[in-house]
Amino acid sequence: MQQRREAKLRAKFNAEATFEVIAKAWIKTKAAHWSVDYQDKIERRLAKNTYPWLGKRPIVEITTPEYVAVIHRARDRGVPDTARRVRETCNCVFRYAVECGLIKSFENPAIDPKVGGIAAPPIVHYAGPSPIRLLWGS
Numbered sequence: 122m123q124q125r126r127e128a129k130l131r132a133k134f135n136a137e138a139t140f141e142v143i144a145k146a147w148i149k150t151k152a153a154h155w156s157v158d159y160q161d162k163i164e165r166r167l168a169k170n171t172y173p174w175l176g177k178r179p180i181v182e183i184t185t186p187e188y189v190a191v192i193h194r195a196r197d198r199g200v201p202d203t204a205r206r207v208r209e210t211c212n213c214v215f216r217y218a219v220e221c222g223l224i225k226s227f228e229n230p231a232i233d234p235k236v237g238g239i240a241a242p243p244i245v246h247y248a249g250p251s252p253i254r255l256l257w258g259s
Contacts, residue, residue, distance in 0.1 A: 138223050140183060140214065141167075141176035147217040163210060170195050170207045180218050185230040189238075196239055205239045 144167055152160055174191050175183055188211065195204035208231075215231040218224045226232065 138180050138218075139177055140180050141172050143180050143218050143221075143223065144171075144176075144214045146221075147214050150217070166203065166207060166210060170203065171211060180215075181224050181228065183230050188230040192239065201239055201242065208239060 148160065148163060155163075171191050174194075175187065178187075191211070192204050192208050195201075195207050212231040215224070215229045219226050219229055
């Protein structure tokens, strides 16, 4: 009986705990440590890249393939750095949901921090000035 009661309460609470609501709550907890510009940047990134697909969904119902699809949408637009940042921000939102007890850690679609497979851009090394030229001034 107790388990059914808890399940019913959890279902009601999770229906109201959408990704967007949890993300905004997470932002509110971090806002004291962020500049206004950085907070705006995070909110815009979430609004453009995640809310249209995950925003209205209860956080407990979001699956790993849906989460990865959101990351890949940004990557396929040709902005791999934004895709990486979206992944990091979503990971923080899901970890916050785990900390609040909204989802269990094994239900976290972002349990592996590297899920989504965004490759780092290639590193390009440029030649520096010659030490002889620096000494002689030519």
